[in-house]
Each structure stands twice: as C-alpha cells, then as structure tokens.
Amino acid sequence: MSTTVDVATLDLIENALLNARFEMDEVVRRAAMSPTIRVQHDEFPMICNADGQMVVGQFGSYIPEVIDRFGGIDEGDVILLNDPYLCKGSISHCNDWLVILPVFFEGRRVAFASLFGHMMDVGGKVPGSQVSDALSIWEEGIRIPPIKILERGVLNETALDVILNNTRTPDTNRSDLMAIIGGCRAAERRIVEICERFGPETFEATCDALLDRTRRAMAHIIRRYIPEDPVTFTDWVDDDGLGNGPFKMVLTIWREGDVCHADWSGTDDQAPGSINFHIHDGLCKLFLGIYMIMAFDPEILFNDGIYDVFEVTLPEGSLLNPKFPAPLSNRLNVHTRLFDCMSGALGQEAPELSMAAGYGTSPFFVFSGEDGGEYFQFVELLFGGLPARYSSDGLDGHSWWPLFRTTPAEYAESYYPVRISSYVPARDTGGAGFHRGGTGIEKTYVFTATGAFTVNDDRATIPPWGTNGGRHGGCSTKTLIRASGEVVELPSKIDQVQVGAGDTLVFRTAGAGGWGDPFDRDPERVLRDVQRDLVSPEAALREYGVVVDGAAVDRTATEAERARRRRQRGPVELFDFGHAPKGGS
8 A cells, every 4th residue: 555645744845855965975075084075075976765866965866876786785784885787877986986885774775875075086097086188097096986985884994904905095985984984873863754754655756746747747847848849959078188179969859748859860970088978878868957946946856856857868988978999088178068068959949048158168277296305295176267148147267066165265275385466357358248158267376385286177268158149158277387487378178287386377267158138238337347357348349238337337428339239230149159179050
C-alpha cells in the first residue's frame, strides 16, 4: 500500500532536506583547509533517495552506476572516487574528489548523501594538476576508482596513504577529504531525524513526490517555451592551450510533446588539449533544466525529476563526449560555453526571456614554489562578467556558480608570497545594451618570492556575444610585467611561467554581452557607470551615444547623437558576435 503525503508534510520534509544540504556546505567549509573549498566554496552537495536519484542538490546523480561496482553497500561504508570516466562524467576532472555515503535507518537503506570538492593538487604534471598542454588524462594526476575509503566505519589507511602520496598537498587534501565526509555525515544525521519523526515510508514517499513535482513543473515550462520546430545555435571555445582552435559547439533544441530534445550534433571532435568535457547525459539534462528553471521559475526544486522530460544527444568522440584517455582538466571552457549555447538557442523564440553570453570559463591561477625552504601552492579561481538579461544588467566580477566567493587579498597575502596590489572591475568589458553586460575583473599579483604560475582562461580572442541589439563584451588578457620593466603579453592558457620577486601579473577576465539596444538605455544609468569606472567616457559616447560633460549628461547632444547613430546603424541584430567566427545562429 502506497503512502500518501499531505501538502504540509511535503513542505516540512522538503525544507528539512534543503536545510540539510546547506548544513553540508557549512560543515565542509569550516573543516576544510584549502582556500579552494574553505574560502572559495568549490564544493557541491546532494541528497538522494534510496535508489540514488538526486532529490536535493546541484550536480545530478551518478550513484546507481557507482554502487553497481560493489557486491553490497553496508552501513558505515563510504565510497571515494575521482575518475570522470568511471562515473560517466558526473565529476568532470580528477581534481574533484567525490564521496558517497549510504544512509540507513533501522537497518534499512533510505537515502544517500554525497558531496565532491575541488582538491588543490592531485599529482598532475604541473602544480594544481590542471594542465594546459596535457595530451591525455594520464598527465593530470592520480585517478581513483570507486573504493570503500571506509568499510563498515573503518578507515582504509593503506588506500588513503597511497592516494595522498601522489599529491603535492597531502595534508590539505586529507583535511578536505575528511571535511567532505563530515558534510555527508551531517546530512545522514538530518535524514535519520526526519525518519524518526515521520517514518521511513513517509520520507521515501516524499522523495518520490518531490521528484514527480519537478517533472510536472519542468514539462509545463517545456510546453510553454520550447518550440516544436528545431532551433540551432553555434558558439566557439577559443583554443585548447596547444594552439588548436577555435572549437565549435552546436546545439539544436526542439520539443516533442512534453519532452525537450537537445542535440549537440555538429559539435567539433574532442580536442587534443585538456578542454574536453566528459559530461554525463543525465548531468547535461540537469544543466538544461537548471537553466530553464532559473530563467522561467526559480521556485522549482533542482532534482532528478528533470531527467524524464529531456532527451540528449552527445556525439561520441566530440568535445562533450570524448573518448578515453582524452585530457579533461580544463573542461570548464567547454562547460560554460554549454550555457551560452543554451541561452542562444532558447532565446531565439523568446527574446524577452533570453540572456547574452558570459565570461566563458572558470579562470584559475596557480602560484607555487619554495619560500623559506618550504613548498607553497596558492590556487585561486577568478570571476568575470555575467550576462545581461531581459530584466536587468549582468553582475560585475561574479562567479557562474552562485555560492562561490573570491579569495580575500588578506588571506592570500597572509599565507603565500604574493601581494594583491589591485582588484578592480575591468572597465569597458561589459557589453553595451539597454541592460549592460557584467564587467570582468582586473586583479594584479605582485610576486614576493621566486616561483612559477599557471593560468587558464578563455574568451581571449572570441568575445562574449550580445543579444537583441546588445553589443558583445570585452575579452580577457594576461600581462606579465617583469621587475626589469619588460612587458610580456601571455596567452590565456599557459603552464609554469617562471617569475621572481618583484614581477607582476595583471590578470584581466572577460566581461559579458549586453541585452537590448544600447541607445535605449537611460543616459543617467550610463553616467552612473562612468562615475563608477565601469564604462569610460569614450565608450559612453561610442557604444551608447551618450555625451558626458563633466559630472552630467548633455541631454541635447545625446539625443542628437543617438538619432544620428540610429539612422547610420539601421535595425538591431539578434546577436552581436564581434569578431567571432561567422555563422552563430
């Protein structure tokens, strides 16, 4: 006999699970040692039902595929893995260490808690293990198959010793791993409390109801916003760090009944370099669902109920489905372009609900060496401009991932031989529009010891496009200024650049595209952007037709300039790709 869950109970358990999910975050951040997790929050939790379907979380379930490798899962077991090829890309590079913890109540498995976090180093050929010139995953660090790192509560010290012996940061990695396990333990306690209060049958019925509710809500959005006729969009990744590129990504979307089809046929073959994104088809479905939820109805719960209303085609051997042993460590260049392609395809039929392209990756910086005879390794993710959209400007210097935080200069300077001399918006990188694209950031590092740095970024040659009349955003740049005064312009992807004390790196990330006609933007808002040093007076005139006279707008001159420019320009275009390759839609 099936258990019926009333609305009040459904609401109580849903919010209890959401709170448990955020408690997982907090436990991990307080217990971890690395700046990537403790400071920047590069970790992702989820809570699944007894079958391994994600009920609450961010990254989609892979658990059934993993637990099938074991003869049985017992209370007290904890599974660890980091190999993307052995979990169908649910984690997408070796730096992400993933933990799965089965939750039992009175001897019965009722759920799973799972969490992964980005480790500072996993033994790849360069410090940080995100390798621009890797030709295979063998160069990107230790690959851990699914193992029971704890079996019935007993830690497998031998396995852990072997794993940590293959990293440059063993103490930090051990601390972060134990923090991740602790986060899963926190969820375990909360799930047991729910079962004690409501009973395991009610808990399981609630999980089923939450999955079904998301499926029905997602089907409604698909029926309303996805056209039956196919719509195609194309975007590009600059390069793979080895001189190859640009790389094309093509998405075609259409609807059949309640089901949205997303076909990536036409996407380029896998890259020789490490930008390949080995994405699980379920995770691709989740990303599509999350994008549409955030665009159309943010109250919908992210979970595996999304899976039933999407069909995904990921061509084998492509950037999105590479063949082993393709390198994967810098896959976020392709990952974030996936979001841009979704926006470009979905926005064509509903431009008032669309958004432009963003800064194009998750830029990172790794500085390592020896200071005072001790090894150091500073790892930092940087942010850029988020896209303008129909409702508002894009966010300036923000992460794609909403909970990520920037590393405070005080933290970096306290623990590593580096000084942050400036951290400012990258002026004129936000694409002009009725709503302005977010600006990138310009961060200046002054090295106070000898070492080497690695950087990885994108949108250095192909700018983030604007839409519905909005202009493209600005590109990223990397400039090394030697203590001698020599200035070296660097590519966006480069490993192990040797530096000495007094050398300076200016790390400038890309902005985002604008939305809507920039000549319709309120001149006072343009003036405010000029006063905040987000837009230069020259760009105010060039891009917006706004004449800034000191601390005010010259209204008469602005109206005349805009009228002249409208006549000269003609109708606005749906997309502005700047100097990108042709054929964007």
